[in-house]
Amino acid sequence: MTKFTLGSNSQGSKQMQRPSDNWKQIRRSALERAERNVIHPLLPIYYLFLGASVIYLAGFVHLSLFDIGPELGLLGACLVLVFAAVCALIPILFGAVLTLHFANTKLRMLTNE
Numbered sequence: 001m002t003k004f005t006l007g008s009n010s011q012g013s014k015q016m017q018r019p020s021d022n023w024k025q026i027r028r029s030a031l032e033r034a035e036r037n038v039i040h041p042l043l044p045i046y047y048l049f050l051g052a053s054v055i056y057l058a059g060f061v062h063l064s065l066f067d068i069g070p071e072l073g074l075l076g077a078c079l080v081l082v083f084a085a086v087c088a089l090i091p092i093l094f095g096a097v098l099t100l101h102f103a104n105t106k107l108r109m110l111t112n113e
Contacts, residue, residue, distance in 0.1 A: 031111045039104045046100075049093040052086050059083030 019027075063083065072080075 028111060031107055035104070035107045035111070039100070039107065042100055045093065045096050049090075049097045052089050052093055055082065055086045056090055059086065 059079070059082070062079070
C-alpha cells in the first residue's frame with residue numbers, strides 16, 4: 001500500500017504525489033520492527049505445533065496398531081491421556097500457526113513493496 005499526498009500542479013488540479021524516500025525508509029523500518037517484535041517471539045509456536053503433530057501421529061499409530069487390552073496399566077493410561085491432550089491442542093495450535101503464517105506473509109509483502 002503506497003501513501004500518496006495531494007498536491008496541485010501548475011494548472012491548479014489536484015493529483016497524487018509520489019511518497020518521499022524518507023517516508024519509504026520510515027515505513028520500511030516500522031514494518032521490520034513490527035516483524036522483529038511480534039513475529040519472531042512467536043516462532044516457537046511452529047515447533048510446538050510440529051511436536052504436537054508428531055505426538056498425535058505417534059499416538060494414532062500406536063492406538064491403531066497395538067491393542068490396549070482389557071487391563072490398562074499406568075503407562076497405557078498416561079499415554080492415552082497425553083494423546084487426548086495433544087488431540088485437543090492440535091486445533092488451537094493450528095489456528096495460531098495459520099494466523100501467524102498469514103501475518104508474517106502480509107508483513108513481508110508490505111516490507112518488500
